[in-house]
Amino acid sequence: MFLLVGTYATKLGKEYYHFSVCGLGKVLKPEHRYKELNAFTSLYCGMLCGSDRDCKSFDYDETKGRCYLGSKKVGRNDCEHLIDDTDGGVQHYAEGPQCIDGKEPQSDKTCRCPTAYGGPGCHTRMEDCSDWTDYFEDPVVMWIWPNNTERPFRVFCTKLSNVRTVLMNREVGDVDFQRDWQQYRDGFGNPTGDHWLGLHYMHLLTDNKRYKLR
Template sequence: MCTSDYSCVSALADKQQNECHMFSSNLDVMTAEKDNGLTYLEHKECNWRKHCCYPQDGTRCLDAAYQDCQDAFEKGERNSGAVYILRPDPNWRLIRAVCQFDHESGWTVIQRRLDGTVNFYRGWNEYVDGFGEINGEYSIVLAAGQRIETFIKQGKGGLEGLYYLTRKNRKLNIYMEAHDGEFRTANYSTFYVDDASDDYRSHIAGYTGDAGDSFTLHNNRKFETYDHKTSHCPVTYQGFWLN
């Protein structure tokens, strides 16, 4: 099956899932997992950004990865609450995140807490990589699944993914629900983090909302965990930008 897509330069066919993933940049291939039915496809036509061709076996094709959920919104996606595969930077890896859409924007869910089933008292490496369950609680964003992840040598999810995600779109909405079912919001017009060389230092400004502003206090702080810290706070609390 062939399809025209000028953003597609490579594809990954997964016969177990009967689907094909199209990507807007070349995957950094390690070894094909033949036992898992994975086939990596990269054609001259794709590299010329003309079209991508897939096996004539009925495999269906998914759209190329979006940069973030705002990019997905601008390209017509409206399936709020669904899991999307994103590539925040063309030279970086794939990540998974839940997208929420309203009437004017797409929001990438970078952390979700629901019922306390996931332990957030984690070490530095786990926060850098990302952890949790994509359909449950997770932080911050997750790598794009083991079957696809096998084909990508570099990059992570987690804080590293947050760095790439916030280089372009820098608004943050925090939604909270109280035990009595009442909702509160904290919105920030500016939120982004620096790269790993500065421990993902936070930049937070422009609060509006009805939840109270308890986040701006942590502006211009490095991310800390119990095993990567400059104070005693992350020993007592979970990983965060702590002041």
């Protein structure tokens, strides 16, 4: 469970969330606390942290009204920086959102799988549109990452009789298909409309699997 601390921290350009990815009742190790202050609420403690350039996260003791600024920004892979709260009543807050199951924080404050990855824990690399079968119904642009490629690229996916990866779309008529060899190799247009995927990407896509051209 994540608990937003409040508006003061937000106004300072930061938002802090009750951090429970490493388990409940976890707080910063003493060596990662560099300042102790009085704070009558967790909101005010978040404001103190947000106004301090060295503060990466904080612990708040509601019983004592004490705010502990921390030098460590703790993520899902940094649980070694935390220990069990032996005093009780202390909660750890970190700049968020804090993402779990392999997801990464986005600029819109949401959590998503890395580009071209999906499935439980974001462990599945999506090689073509068929790997995205359970994730869309209507035609949509998706990221794919075939095994033999250095980076992912976008394709247009549809579900007709089966899932299809679109190589070319020429319905709207707003893209000129009179192009030179280099453009046909690299692709042109936008996957959301009229486009040619590109011979280079078609080769990468078909190099490891067998497909039917329709």
